[in-house]
Amino acid sequence: MNRGDEVRLEVDGVAISVPDGANVAAAVARATSAFRRGVGGDPRGPLCGIGVCFECRVRIDARAHQRACMVLARPGMQVQTRG
């Protein structure tokens, strides 16, 4: 894939496109600010951006609890938030 190309994937069933090289967090942010819900039910999104805090975790291609900031967006990925 060339620089400047877009990657198309789905977040909660909605088609999203991000620049090639973007991570899943960048894709989710285009769909919603709530990546997950806290234990008490309030919405949460990325905090640390580098894989430490686990606040950005989502389901990617049926695998739960993936850190959206640590995974590169790939064409056709199915991402589910719990927002």
Next chain:
Amino acid sequence: MAEGYEVLVCGAGPAGLAAAQAAASQGVRVGLVDAQARPGGQVWRQDLRFGSVRAARRAIAAATGAVQWLGATQIVAAERGELLAERAGGAVRLRYERLVLATGARELILPFPGWTLPGVTGAGGLQALVKQGWPIAGRRVVVAGTGPLLLAVAAGLRKHGARLLTILEQAPAMRVRRFACSLAASPGTALQAMRLRFGSLGIPYRCGEFVVAAQGDARLQSVSIRTPRGLRQLECDQLAVGYGLVPNVELAELLGCRLDRSGPHAAVATDARLRTSISGVYAAGEVRGVGGAAAASIEGRIAGLAACGQEAAAARLAGLQQRARRFAARVARSFALDPRLRALASPETIVCRCEDVPLGALAGFDDGRAAKLATRCGMGACQGRLCGDILAALGRYPQPAAAAPLFPVRLSTLSEPMADSLTPTSTRGN
């Protein structure tokens, strides 16, 4: 499966890249492992729109051309002479003769009411996200916290089209000015130049000010700011806030390396050749105590050379290393935290974001372990890193001891056979 190396380097930031290159130059088999998909660490993280700075491109090319690069590989457990790691294809055992720990640091974010709202991130955190495509163009951003990092973050966000509202530096103006003036060499000039540039763009750099609360309905909508003249309110879409860095010592601790616990946050103790208390294990860069990228690069070279028995060559770098560390100590003094920052969280403010434990729930526990058992504070997915750093910074409890697995893992990873042989087992799926 299993892989073997004469020198294995953990962490591919400035320290790890320099260590890997230095070791490879001695003709040994070197592995360079990092949880991130690409080398560079945090300070040299590649920007998908603007690429990398020249120093980063050079260091990455020099190191990765000569070593085995193991990206997107997360170390989860350690034994003498061997690390267990997880990556997309399954588990891998990495055997080593000498190990260089260049695991870097993470950001300290002190809690305040509203800090769990989406839209509130670390300062370096937002920079990392934006470099990987986070939508920021046209968003109203407040950058807050402390240190020269704030200016670098703000400059990066601007380049990506953010509407920067203000930069809030908690240190008083007098100390920041004295620091800037004390820098005869280029870093000071750069800091001054950047301040002037922000000023000319109408983006105020305010000293002695900090965010005391964030408000919003389901996401960030405004922040309250403490100024020397009282409180003010500012509407914004993103808050990037960072109060310095905390060394990632967990792997070193698991290996049994002695830690220096004289400060609120532990750092790996070494001798002048960067040897830890465990034979064959070296440490370089932020993991020894936050010292900046320049110190990290030099220490990486020292550790990489020392790990190959090049003691004399390593010793010749001591002067450079000490100068870089002295500069870092001056930064730390100049940007020391205002004690009021440790009192921003109310009893209702969540300190453990994984388990939603408010600060007030910890009242009456004078021991972190007892608090954990009673409240679940520190029992979630981040394994107590965030709340552990925070409670140490607030002077409550020392950081909790690291335990394997260092990160949540799949069960199949833990069942990876012990490496009695180097015979690859089948690569496991999920």
